Amino acid sequence: MHIDIDATLVLDHSDNKEKAGATWKKTYGHHPLLAFVDRPEIAGGEALAGLLRPGGAGSNTAADHVSVLAQALAGLPARWRPDPDHRDDPDKPAVLVRCDTAGATHDFADACRAAAWVLLRLPVDWRVQDAVDTLNIGQCWYPTIDTDGGIREGAWVAEATNLVNLSSWRRGPG
Incomplete structure (x- = not known):
């Protein structure tokens, strides 16, 4: 099973939305961090977790990535959650966490290793x-x-x- 974690920009045309703020693209809105389970039969996968953040939230904020990973794993049915103590057990699910360079922090890599398998994309x-x-x-x-x-x-x-x-x-x- 693959879990993809990435952020996106959501534009807001009002300045009164909770947690909205200026974005790095000189717009206004939110910069949520989202986790999806990769399901080839569903375009874009299936949403597992998300963290609503202001438009100016940092891309590689390790605490946010760790939080979304924990939410994503908790959102899986119990039988599909990885068991770090039994990684080699063929009856236990294997989870690969994929992320772009925004997730390439030591704290996030450590959290991924503790909970699941990890793949970080680096330049x-x-x-x-x-x-x-x-x-x-x-x-x-x-x-x-x-x-x-x-x-x-x-x-x-x-x-x-x-x-x-x-x-x-x-x-x-x-």
């Missing part, structure tokens, strides 16, 4: 490119499996955890 720089080159040379890519168990056409996955040096990924306010 491709020379370190990532070197890792991809190493994976290509070693022929380390595996076909991606769809949620129904079939091979996903044109999609591949590889483990690069130990190939990218993230020591410069600074810890800071989240």
